[in-house]
Amino acid sequence: MLTREQNERLVRTNKGTEMGTLLRRYWIPALLAEEIPEPDCPPVRVQLLGEKLIAFRDTQGRIGLIDEFCSHRTASLFFGRNEECGLRCAYHGWKYDVDGNCVDMPSEPPESRFREKIKQTAYPCVERGGVIWTYMGPPELEPEVPELEWMTLRPEQRFVSKRLQETNFMQAMEGGIDSSHVSFAHRFNMDDDPMHAGTAGLAYLKADTRPKFEVIESDGGLLIGARRNVDDERYYWRITQWIMPWYTIIPPFGTHNPLGGHAWVPIDDETCWAWSWNYHPTRDLRDDELESMRRGEGIHAKYIPGTYRTLANKDNDYLIDRVAQREKRTFSGVEGIAAQDFSLQESMGPIVDRTKERLGTSDAAIILARRRLLAAAEEAADGELPGTRTEHHRVRSASVLLPKSVPFNEGARDALVVRPGEEFVSI
Amino acid sequence: MLTREQNERLVRTNKGTEMGTLLRRYWIPALLAEEIPEPDCPPVRVQLLGEKLIAFRDTQGRIGLIDEFCSHRTASLFFGRNEECGLRCAYHGWKYDVDGNCVDMPSEPPESRFREKIKQTAYPCVERGGVIWTYMGPPELEPEVPELEWMTLRPEQRFVSKRLQETNFMQAMEGGIDSSHVSFAHRFNMDDDPMHAGTAGLAYLKADTRPKFEVIESDGGLLIGARRNVDDERYYWRITQWIMPWYTIIPPFGTHNPLGGHAWVPIDDETCWAWSWNYHPTRDLRDDELESMRRGEGIHAKYIPGTYRTLANKDNDYLIDRVAQREKRTFSGVEGIAAQDFSLQESMGPIVDRTKERLGTSDAAIILARRRLLAAAEEAADGELPGTRTEHHRVRSASVLLPKSVPFNEGARDALVVRPGEEFVSI
Amino acid sequence: MLTREQNERLVRTNKGTEMGTLLRRYWIPALLAEEIPEPDCPPVRVQLLGEKLIAFRDTQGRIGLIDEFCSHRTASLFFGRNEECGLRCAYHGWKYDVDGNCVDMPSEPPESRFREKIKQTAYPCVERGGVIWTYMGPPELEPEVPELEWMTLRPEQRFVSKRLQETNFMQAMEGGIDSSHVSFAHRFNMDDDPMHAGTAGLAYLKADTRPKFEVIESDGGLLIGARRNVDDERYYWRITQWIMPWYTIIPPFGTHNPLGGHAWVPIDDETCWAWSWNYHPTRDLRDDELESMRRGEGIHAKYIPGTYRTLANKDNDYLIDRVAQREKRTFSGVEGIAAQDFSLQESMGPIVDRTKERLGTSDAAIILARRRLLAAAEEAADGELPGTRTEHHRVRSASVLLPKSVPFNEGARDALVVRPGEEFVSI
Secondary structure: OOHHHEEEEOOOOOOOOOHHHOOOOEEEEEEEEHHHHOOOOOOEEEEOOOOEEEEEEEEOOOOEEEEEEEEOOEHHHOOEEEEEEEEOOOOOOEOOOOOOOOOOOOOOOOOOHHHEEEHEEEEEEEOOOEEEEEEEOOOHHHHOOOOOOOOOHHHHEEEEEEEEEOOOHHHHEEEEOOOOHHHHHHOOOHHOOOOOOOHHHHHHHHHHOOOOOEEEOOOOOOEEEEEEEEEOEEEEEEEEEEEEEOOOEOOOOOOOOOOOEEEEEEOOEEEEEEEEEEEOOOOOOOHHHHHHHOOOOOOOOOOOOOOOOOOOHHHHHOOOOHHHHOOOOOOOOOOHHHHHHEEEEEEOOOOOOHOOOHHHHHHHHHHHHHHHHHHHHOOOOOOOOOOOOOOOOOEEEEEEEOOOOOOOOHOHHHHOOOOOOOOOEOO | OOHHHHHHHHHHHOOOHHHHHOOOOEEEEEEEEHHHOOOHHHHEEEEEOOEEEEEEOOOOOOOOEEEEEEOOOEEEEHOOEEEOOEEEOOOOOEOOOOOOOOOOOOOOOOOOOHHHOOEEEEEEEEEEEOEEEEEEEOOOHHOOOOOOOHHHHHHHEEEEEEEEOOHHHHHHHHHHOOOOHHHOOOOHHHOOOOOOOOOOOHHHHHOOOEEEEEEEEEEEEEEEEEEOOOOOOEEEEEEEEEEOOOOOEEEOOOOOOOEEEEEEEEEEEEOOEEEEEEEOOOOOOOOOHHHHOOOOOOOOEEEEEOOOOOOOHHHHHHHOOOHHHOOOOOOOOOOOOHHHHHHHHHHOOOOOOOOOOOOOHHHHHHHHHHHHHHHHHHHOOOOOOOOOHHHHHOOOOOOEEEEEOOHHHHOHHOOOOOOOOOOOOOO | OOOHHHHHHHHOOOOOHHHHHHOOEEEEEEHHOOOOOOOOOOOOOEEOOOOOEEEEEEOOOOOOEEEEEEOOOOEEEHEEEEEEOOEEEEOOOEEEEEOOOEOOOOOOOOOOOHHHHHHHHHHHHEEEEOEEEEEOOOHHHOOOOOHHHHHHOOOOHHEEEEEOOOOOHHHHHHHHHOOOHHHOOOOHOOOOOOOOOOOHHHHHHOOOOOEEEEEEEEOOOEEEEEEEOOOOEEEEEEEEEEOOEEEEEEEEOOOOEEEEEEEEEEEOOOOOEEEEEOOOOOOOOOOOHHHHOOOOOOOOOEEEEOOOEEOOOHHHHHHHOHOOOOOOOOOOOOHHHHHHHHHHHHHOOOOOOOOOOOOOHHHHHHHHHHHHHHHHHHEEEEEEOOOOOOOHOOOOOOEEEEEEEEEOHOHHHHHHHHHHHOOOOOO
């Protein structure tokens, strides 16, 4: 439970807010590279942390991410012409380069130097892992470009998607941090999901539905251990990495399956992008895996064609199927791992009122993540922040059997870091 | 005409408001029994007086009406599993019984007593007359369960429906109290409606279009007499019962026709349920009558399939037919008694601004009903309230011929009370 | 750039606002005459300057424009019966004449004189040029009825349309005042538009894309001259008339083509009517011209059938066609002169934030128009106002070649006034 004031501090991310200042200290996954596939392709609207921006790839392939609205009379650059190394406003022809410089102002006299006074807001971008990343913070504090494991692999080894979620980013991320809900919301989906089926981990998971949680601060965020009894001597540990400010890494089921994870990025205070990726560190993804992901299965989602909004959404009660619920094909009546999560999260309203919660021991990770974010926010102006360095990103989640006497972070130490090209640890 | 402050007092019904406190002292028709037809059927969202609730029927047939949002992390119980005598949240499995007790908390350790501290808001329910009733007030002030005549009959003798109205409940109810509009809004519908056709009453009604109103306080609300001249010696009286806080009983046309009435129940401040019933105290409804009612004729309404929203609604200008209006098949161009009323009431906006009204003598009943509600609101905390006792409900409306010298409430005294199994009085 | 306070003064037009008081001093184009085509036809909703009204034509052909909501209980007169020289409310039968007098009150006793106390707000109307005009200001200050040239011609010589624009009227009008955008937003539409094709003016326009602006106050508003170099001795001048408070007259291309212009009229603060007309002062419009206009070409627009909302609108990104944009068939990807303008204007949001603009020399006319409106607003209570007299309306825009030494308002003096039945001046 939070006070109203704490909740406000946590969820507001517009420019000038406390959390907004914090999040602007990190590189942000802004859009899929395929959204602006080639030089001089149409510009694309992008909203991040409440700021409306326009993304484009110029004639030389450079990526621009600038204020959506022209400095002149604030018409949208969505209608702009992307040509000859710049984006030209369709209203009066002012033209901007990827750095936001006004490089042409044809409505003014040739001798005018007015355009030199114009500077369109522009954020630096890089392309990594099929995603365009941007940095919206103070230039002098720009951190290293992220190096999550999937970003460092060949394209054939990974699949990345994004979907619109109609809640605050924090509420979505709390679902990723909270592995306790897996035993319920996704209960009847485990067996027939080829990603989980037949693993020893799944058998342990179902045998003990009341895991105990231990949460430890890591350099980059949190290590969240959920332990279940196996026998008198051993625990089954599922260990989730939370990397600040918005990455959650899913613990694996077996080493034959791809790994997965998410980023939860504010669009505005009431919507966010749920980024999802699967990858395998030592092999290409198989065609059947890729097809399933493209169909929106597993942690990905089915879209309304031509959009990143999900087909199952709040306007249609997430296509709830009460027969499937009764027949225990789905726990909540909603189909698909992703939709099972976001249907429940969106049902709390776009910004959940955390003054009304009643948190238990299973919510320990959520409580600590909030605390760590709020503490970091106090250092946001110029402090050294967890999750800003590439070594914070080179981590893995894991699922392991350990003797009861061994602390999970010690027993799984090697399993919890990326060893490039090496198999990960999972049972 | 009201002051702005009086209007606000009258229309606001959320928890803690004056009118909200008053209305919570009464049993409330909450949903149709058929919406939760059998044990362990899917839960149903119900909003009343601004409170979002979820209704379910447990394994033993007991009815639960509890806060829609789980005490834990406020996910909606709409996605819950209704099984084994309780409703289980789909997020982390917390389970509630019909009294709001948390009877299982599988995400916490077995030894945890945390669940004993959890109490989900729950309101008592009873099923009467095919309707589920709830009481949302202080337990120590719970009144008798209502006994409107139709509630006491066999199912074959009655038909009950509900529809969504997109106005404040008060504005809808004022249409039910105000019998003066019948001569206009429904003018061209009288003759071809088998419910009215050929009755002596209808002839008197059309002969004198300027009824005079006399309104008298009854034990439960108001007796509203509208008199019309018949000849030198007699008046034709149509007498409407208003039973606090939201029941309006329609005066009859002939004894061969079913009786009818309404309840007007706030969903929130800008929408309400219009409950409508027809019944005959001494016979079963005929098949042709039931079919007509199911089709949405008379005081009932046609729905958008799968919803309780009407097919004719503000988004389509109530399917207004200007040719039918010009040809005097309908007065306003809108088809159907119910739609004729709610189209006009919704056209005033969701909450009518009563500071702008200009009320005449024909509005006497509305004026007194408002006054009585505002007066009762001052006693709402713990006073004895009109309309809370079953004797207040055992009344009938009536239409009678009386000598001019006889006060209507005396002349119609016997006609105005329910005499079980006995024919009602109407010409 | 304006201060926030100046912007608010400029855009708010409800009753009691500064700009609302100013605009109410002028006759207002309210609706097309064809919307109420004949006596006793159905009434039509009309919203102007934030006031919700209802227009009707009574049995004798007189035009009424009265408050939409009945004085009695505020039901909408949209459902009213228009018959026997008045509009009768469908709720309780109160009936109003075109002057807002309550001429029948059948719900009250015959002897009642209550109806004499009722006065429904009513505005005087006249029909001119196929348009119904109203005056919503103080009766004692009512100005002359407008006499724009097209209003004085035979119906065969003109075509008038209106469309809904989803912005404040000011933002829309600034597009009409600002002829600088023509070289960009409409760049690739000039050649294939038969209205422009092959004229000498078009060649000059394309040869010099950086016109210089000179703006002069006229009696009725502004004279906006845009000059382009032709050779050492001559300028090509395109001269736009702005007549207060909302008329913009388009300079012509050649004398064989119809003239055109607009009025920009607030519906409420976030929407306006864009009125558009074409006419020829010395001949009837040809069938091919009329068909093209009816199809929504040129300055007119294609509608969603049965509405005045445009088919290309903000909900469908104005049907943007990126291929047409790339292939230089349209500059912004949006098809049609009108849609090219309103797509950009609506992209600024319903009320543009003028504190964020960066205005150049090409925005001189906009700056002066704002200044003149704000200055006039200070005289709005009872001052003599520009644009209120018919002589202010009897003006033309023009396109002319002038020696460099001649001021444009002197050189084009004769071209800038209406000479009835005489050809206009254009190259």
